[in-house]
Amino acid sequence: MRTVFYAHPACQEHSAGPGHPESPERLGAILAALEAAPFALLERREAPLAGIDQVALAHPREFVERVLEAVPAKGYVRIDADTVMSPASGEAALRAVGAVTAAVDAVMAGEARSAFCAVRPPGHHAEPSRPMGFCIFNNVAIGALHARARHNLTRVAVVDFDVHHGNGTQAMFERDGDLFFASTHQWPLYPGTGTHDERGVGNIVNCPLSPGAGGREFRAALTERILPALRQHKPDFILVSAGFDAHRDDPLASLELTEADYAWVTAELVHAAQELCDGRLVATLEGGYNLGALSRSVAAHVHTLMAS
Numbered sequence: 001m002r003t004v005f006y007a008h009p010a011c012q013e014h015s016a017g018p019g020h021p022e023s024p025e026r027l028g029a030i031l032a033a034l035e036a037a038p039f040a041l042l043e044r045r046e047a048p049l050a051g052i053d054q055v056a057l058a059h060p061r062e063f064v065e066r067v068l069e070a071v072p073a074k075g076y077v078r079i080d081a082d083t084v085m086s087p088a089s090g091e092a093a094l095r096a097v098g099a100v101t102a103a104v105d106a107v108m109a110g111e112a113r114s115a116f117c118a119v120r121p122p123g124h125h126a127e128p129s130r131p132m133g134f135c136i137f138n139n140v141a142i143g144a145l146h147a148r149a150r151h152n153l154t155r156v157a158v159v160d161f162d163v164h165h166g167n168g169t170q171a172m173f174e175r176d177g178d179l180f181f182a183s184t185h186q187w188p189l190y191p192g193t194g195t196h197d198e199r200g201v202g203n204i205v206n207c208p209l210s211p212g213a214g215g216r217e218f219r220a221a222l223t224e225r226i227l228p229a230l231r232q233h234k235p236d237f238i239l240v241s242a243g244f245d246a247h248r249d250d251p252l253a254s255l256e257l258t259e260a261d262y263a264w265v266t267a268e269l270v271h272a273a274q275e276l277c278d279g280r281l282v283a284t285l286e287g288g289y290n291l292g293a294l295s296r297s298v299a300a301h302v303h304t305l306m307a308s
Contacts, residue, residue, distance in 0.1 A: 101142065127168045180235060
């Protein structure tokens with residue numbers, strides 16, 4: 001089986017305004033990097049448009065409708081201190097959700113062994129009734145809940161290696177012991193959540209890393225805490241919030257990861273998926289704001305998925 005890649009032009013058309021770090025150029029850099037020869041066999045699929053019912057798996061329907069109604073006909077509208085919508089943002093947000101849910105379906109159908117969703121806006125900061133941190137809807141949480149609702153799975157895990165804590169995913173999972181959330185992230189840093197003592201009902205594992213931490217500390221957090229807890233959880237499906245802003249060149253934080261660290265964590269998560277849930281794994285893009293570091297890191301991530 002193969003790795004499937006999901007994207008859609010609408011995700012490049014979403015704009016948060018001039019100078020905003022979550023820019024359309026992020027996807028342009030990724031798409032260009034994946035045109036290289038090693039990715040010739042990567043199967044590319046167009047992200048479908050999610051329906052409101054899918055988004056409402058994780059967000060109240062009235063919230064979803066209110067956000068979509070707020071999409072401007074022209075210009076920009078700010079829905080959070082950091083989160084801005086333009087005319088294309090509604091479709092982009094629904095395509096981002098659609099990519100993750102379609103990827104889950106493809107993996108469950110045996111059409112792929114893994115998938116990567118190159119979508120924006122990102123999702124892991126979006127709380128049940130609150131967009132925040134560049135995020136409108138929580139793509140990865142919706143994907144997890146879709147896996148349970150559509151495919152009758154029970155135990156689903158999300159591992160998040162973005163440099164910022166996935167507060168939205170944690171908020172959606174923390175009271176449900178069948179859902180597992182683990183995160184490495186810089187601390188202190190936005191959004192201010194993700195301390196060791198935030199454990200949910202025993203299903204949350206937070207590994208805050210100090211500014212300046214690099215691959216050694218990152219790999220230790222995965223090896224000593226996250227991977228053992230993931231294996232103990234025994235998920236039926238693994239999703240990954242794949243943020244690449246912990247890279248040493250990223251402008252929004254100060255961790256020191258490299259492309260080699262992203263290849264390593266990808267291989268470790270693939271191996272865990274093969275051991276625990278027949279290899280079922282879907283990753284979706286979160287952060288990463290230096291275009292060169294982002295494109296190289298995504299290339300390392302996808303190449304490792306394809307090779308595993």
